[in-house]
Amino acid sequence: MLVFFDFNSDQIQTLEAQRLFQWLEDPSNRIAQQYILVASADSTGSVAFNDQLKIRRAKAVKSFMIEHGIEEHKIVIRTETDIQESTKPDFLYRRVNIVLQ
Numbered sequence: 001m002l003v004f005f006d007f008n009s010d011q012i013q014t015l016e017a018q019r020l021f022q023w024l025e026d027p028s029n030r031i032a033q034q035y036i037l038v039a040s041a042d043s044t045g046s047v048a049f050n051d052q053l054k055i056r057r058a059k060a061v062k063s064f065m066i067e068h069g070i071e072e073h074k075i076v077i078r079t080e081t082d083i084q085e086s087t088k089p090d091f092l093y094r095r096v097n098i099v100l101q
Contacts, residue, residue: 003016003098005094007091007094020061024069036100036101038078038079038099039061039077041093061096
């Protein structure tokens, strides 16, 4: 599951919240032993700024998941070292990927 964010934002927008809520409602997504949140950012801005933005995005998704019944101890945050391809649009890197284990 990918949760996309606006430029320079860690706020989950309404459409993304609806998608995430629907995903969480699927029983097959509630049986994971662990939810790994892999946060990314585009290459705009400094490395330090983007690293902080990635963490804020992952924390926003984590909070949403906890509010909707996922146990906090099952959620792990990781950041991705982004190597951005110039052929892909920036918005594809403004995301948190939820990986089930």
